[in-house]
Amino acid sequence: MLAIEKATGKTPPELDIPPVPRGSSLIIEAFDQLHGTRPSGGFGISPIPLSEIVAWQRVMRVRLTPWEIETILRIDRAAIDELMEEK
Numbered sequence: 001m002l003a004i005e006k007a008t009g010k011t012p013p014e015l016d017i018p019p020v021p022r023g024s025s026l027i028i029e030a031f032d033q034l035h036g037t038r039p040s041g042g043f044g045i046s047p048i049p050l051s052e053i054v055a056w057q058r059v060m061r062v063r064l065t066p067w068e069i070e071t072i073l074r075i076d077r078a079a080i081d082e083l084m085e086e087k
Helices: 002-008 025-035 050-060 066-086
Strands: none
Touching: 025 050, 025 066, 050 066
């Protein structure tokens, strides 16, 4: 999609993503940082372990609510599903 955008100068509708809802930037930032910490398994992408979320909170001095943690895990599952579908 990015190649199409670059070649045509027009953004495909799939890349026209609405802004992040107000108040959810911490969740998106946490997911983005945690995304890079997931272990690599020999059988494809692995989910972000809870231990990494606990460690991230400790390092960043942030205390996520259970709802925020569950939201990050759901975003992670959706991202994995999307990545696996692309393959």
